């Protein structure tokens with residue numbers, strides 16, 4: 403089992419680390435050589451690696467949050483042994499147990515993680531428990547597939563990343579931004595990095611979902627027997643039960659019943675923002691911001707703003723200067739760069755603005771528009787076929803393969819931790835109502851002390867709950 407393997411790896415938690423298998427920094431040729439795929443057709447594992455404990459080198463997986471999004475993921479993990487299921491909703495747990503009758507069942511994820519034969523955890527609980535489950539699981543040497551977003555405040559994302567950097571020599575992690583797997587994600591990165599739009603300046607990302615809530619659902623009395631409301635709340639403050647939190651009609655959509663409420667989620671900046679900004683993040687190879695400003699609906703202590711526009715100043719790296727990344731949500735949109743480009747026809751999209759052109763994209767398609775008289779494309783260093791960045795293909799499969807050997811995934815918790823720390827700072831700036839300056843190494847807002855204790859900077863937990871356990 404990987405958790406016992408003894409490779410060593412130096413990790414500096416304050417700095418971004420070199421990207422992994424599908425990194426935009428790594429060509430297809432180099433990727434194939436690194437993984438052994440070029441010569442053998444299958445992955446050569448590092449010596450000393452021990453596979454999963456299950457028969458036939460299968461991973462023993464615990465699914466925490468066993469229905470909803472969890473159910474959507476069954477088809478991607480049922481090649482492995484599902485040895486544990488955990489859900490606070492007894493009906494959901496019973497449905498999961500019908501699919502995986504050999505698995506032990508739990509209501510409390512902390513007890514589930516004590517099961518001795520677990521190799522890996524797939525976690526699909528509400529956002530308010532993501533960082534805790536991730537850290538507790540990595541502390542026990544388990545590989546982790548964590549649904550997005552990685553945390554419900556900047557500090558949580560930062561702590562998950564730090565825990566991962568300490569354990570990266572023995573655990574494989576993947577953040578649930580599965581759209582990353584398609585080739586469009588890598589084509590965008592190549593175009594941007596190889597200068598198709600000249601020098602990169604601004605990146606705009608957006609999502610058009612809205613909500614109309616102004617407060618938590620009202621008290622609706624005692625929860626039904628099949629729902630453990632106390633464990634559903636978990637680390638979040640006491641709050642009355644209401645069945646509306648569970649009123650989603652299709653698996654994987656119930657999150658829209660609770661993720662606008664501050665205790666439980668971060669609305670679209672953490673929801674679809676994770677997916678959209680992932681495409682940008684993959685292309686721009688960014689660290690966290692030095693400055694953050696935001697505008698939107700008036701601050702409401704109960705719910706996240708439906709309309710939000712958050713701008714992040716991201717430091718230069720070795721191939722580009724400082725850039726500005728903007729997330730537009732709930733009606734905010736970047737200006738159309740040309741009259742005939744209608745950005746609002748794209749519900750969730752991104753636009754990269756360079757000195758010689760723009761690239762507009764959704765999850766599946768992209769267009770390049772050279773702009774200005776000097777935009778003759780001679781400066782574009784087009785890749786040859788063998789230089790093309792490999793698409794991940796099977797996103798969950800990449801994590802399973804990584805857990806069995808090379809530990810390399812595209813959306814590990816180093817990459818995703820920096821992205822989610824950044825996005826959560828957008829909600830801090832919205833509450834602060836002023837531009838914030840951020841010390842990346844220290845993880846502190848330097849020009850407004852109060853911002854460092856705002857809930858999307860650092861949440862507080864109910865008694866009995868700890869982030870690191």
Ligand SMILES: NC(=O)c1ccc[n+]([C@@H]2O[C@H](COP(=O)([O-])OP(=O)(O)OC[C@H]3O[C@@H](n4cnc5c(N)ncnc54)[C@H](O)[C@@H]3O)[C@@H](O)[C@H]2O)c1
Pocket residue numbers: 466467468469470471472488489490491494509511526527528529531549550551578579580633634636650653654655656657658673
């Ligand atoms: N990657 C994607 O495309 C995608 C799609 C949908 C949802 N998601 C993410 O998946 C997560 C779950 O979303 P959902 O719509 O399935 O929500 P949901 O409310 O249906 O919750 C999922 C399951 O977790 C259970 N659960 C809740 N709290 C729990 C706890 N403390 N311990 C154990 N089980 C618990 C619920 O009973 C339910 O069965 C969210 O974080 C969401 O962002 C990702």
